[in-house]
Amino acid sequence: MYELNFGVPMAGAVICTLNAHHDAAMVSVLLKHSEAKLIFVDHQFLTIAEDAINLLSQSNSKSPLLIPIPEPSEDSSHSPGLNYESLIKTGDPCFDIKWPIDECDPIALNYTSGTTSRPKGVVYTHRGAYLNCISSILFSEIRTLPVYLWTVPIFHSNGWCLTWGIAAQGGLNVCLRDFTAKTIFEKITRYGVTHMTGAPTVLNMMANCPLADRQPLAAGQMVCVMTGGATPQPPVLEKMEEMGFKVVHVYGLTETYGPATVCEWKPEWDELSVDQQAKMMGRQGIRHIGTEAVDVKDPETMKSVPADGKTMGEVMFRGNTVMNGYFKDLKATEEVFAGGWMRTGDLGVRHADGYIQVKDRLKDIIISGLENISTIEVESVVYRHPAVLEAAVVGRPDEYWGETPCAFVQLKDGASADAEEIIGFCRARLPDFMVPKSVVFGELPKTSTGKMQKFVLRERAKAMGSLFMNGGGKMLEI
């Protein structure tokens, strides 16, 4: 997949990397929507691809040519038929690169991970990819000859544009098939990894893995971890820094080529308590050098909210590193660009120093009585409970309040806590109206890129019914 991020555009084509967790039905939908002509498939996903192509042919759609990628150990020269390695061998080393005619021509098509709706095809241009790639290596301080560990999927915004960025700096790419904390620590030590990237869940996995699976960094080894995709929780940040990692918190969407803002560390934060530092680091920060503008605006009036750290608005972007639009979906494109800015669907605030902070997804925020409750803020408190591995808070329907916060919690292995304890812990740290009224324990549903699937949890909370018992608003805890 890494090689194809170069070979496909250099052949004048557009690369569309598919999520490795899709099933055949989804793959067939995306093959059809993307009008793919060739599909390169790693040997472990061959059945899914073949099933997808069968589905396509049943619907009378033109099927792409399937090119299997054999196992690296296989001697592919003896395999029958066309495969990736045999195809490469037929190549002309003097092939003239097909440069784009216009730098705004597409280089990639990325389907969004679809936490809510059907995936949308985000169109990247050569210009945008170049600028975001350069910006990402700059703010994450990826210097010459980095050693990069791929803990973010390359099918996710072309690896946050770092597929190209690592090559630009002459880096070594360390890839993973076995995605466990143990393997991650092993690779970091073995290859002298300097940079990696991952959703907060990856950091969480590393911070909470058994001691036996951990390996300390080598003397003088500094690993910079870019994290984003969800707001990292302060306890996880603290733990990572403790283990010697330098965490850089970035924020962006598939629509912004991956990272668009960075929580640039300020020297004056050195004086803060560890706790305060982690809070500061949880901010989404300021635009990076390739982002023309980020703002927090009232989505109705399009006016910027005051920089008071309190007034919420929608986070919006503008510039070269914002997608061209959604492929074959003019309606969705017009909606997301309504008012001349790209609307993220994230609710946030602007602090006095210009740093932005995301408080919630527009559709996740809980409206309880007259109050807006940021589920991210409630989660950050639940996370601080020592028994909690991961937590997600959603609104639970309530006949009196409209909605009340409901916490879904996954405990650490061997740890124990009951609902009462979690609620008490929150009550000591949050205003009453923000305290979860119910707590549910169990494993949390996530997308393949590590994003919490809150719509699944909202369904569960809905199925639980209203907590409201009588007119006095008395609450029962489960």
Added chain:
Amino acid sequence: MYELNFGVPMAGAVICTLNAHHDAAMVSVLLKHSEAKLIFVDHQFLTIAEDAINLLSQSNSKSPLLIPIPEPSEDSSHSPGLNYESLIKTGDPCFDIKWPIDECDPIALNYTSGTTSRPKGVVYTHRGAYLNCISSILFSEIRTLPVYLWTVPIFHSNGWCLTWGIAAQGGLNVCLRDFTAKTIFEKITRYGVTHMTGAPTVLNMMANCPLADRQPLAAGQMVCVMTGGATPQPPVLEKMEEMGFKVVHVYGLTETYGPATVCEWKPEWDELSVDQQAKMMGRQGIRHIGTEAVDVKDPETMKSVPADGKTMGEVMFRGNTVMNGYFKDLKATEEVFAGGWMRTGDLGVRHADGYIQVKDRLKDIIISGLENISTIEVESVVYRHPAVLEAAVVGRPDEYWGETPCAFVQLKDGASADAEEIIGFCRARLPDFMVPKSVVFGELPKTSTGKMQKFVLRERAKAMGSLFMNGGGKMLEI
């Protein structure tokens, strides 16, 4: 001058910084040619500017408005009339930045330092400046919050585009009025300088300054020095590395926004001898990420020379970080772009690994008999003589050979050597035809940006007459 690199373009105007060493006559020529509307003048150059404006008005040309920049210590609020500080005070803090309408609109006009002919006005675009600025901070590894010492003049290619680059990374600018090795070392220690830039003559000054004027770097302090403008000599590179500086050798011209190639260090060079390493570092290297293409071509046929490290051709550039053209000089623009590439006037070779190396200026190379002699190669040997501070080699007319190498040498303070010794030193290290046949001692003439004024030396060599005495080609050494 640093502030004006931002304020002028943000006001929608074009900045043209003039060389601080020009006299009133040259300044008046450039004010007229550039059609300047305002001239900001540091207090120490007021007389020159006033004289230049007088000259302008005598020639019936429209004079720009002169705005003096008072001494920082002066309380300018009491000074009569308009000055820089009082002008700034009238500014509107809510002024809307005047963005360029097109990114290819000009941002700066830079007059070349003019080693040979009348200065030419090189036009920079916003697009090119952005790309070269980003590239420069990347390859010189200028990370977040650098401390930058201005040892390269800001009037030289807008400080190699680092005026903007240092701001992009949130850096601290340390400026110098007193340009001595002693002050340079003092500022490095005092401000914890992380990066600086300078012509090889600056490095030479630092490497050869009295021990009493030197200050060792602080423990853990790493200073990265970008050097370019002339080929740095191996002994100087060795000495700088010895003192703990990391030297990055870059190559470019005013026409390429400053640096266009960089001699990127290769890990396998770590195994070479110090001497060999310095030789490798003397190469001009490979294009940086903002340069579309660099090539070494036969200037007649426009064919690339073979990558054999021997065949010479003219170094040529193409891409976004090449100037728009010379202001109001279509003829010179057409000449320099003849064949679709920007011709540098530098002769070089391509090595097998793709690194280029400049051997000489097209006009400096010595043609002796049937041989082309690279004056840079001869100089690099002369430089290795322990008594030599600086050296420049030019062709001296010769009735038999056409030209023979003549070395102009400036000795280190207190050191001594005669012509015979220098010639003998070279004979032991160079093929006979490259050995200087004459040596002249004394101070060497340089431009304000530290470039050797070889045309002055060629005049001197010419005035010395031919060495040829009789038909046998017997040489006399002076």
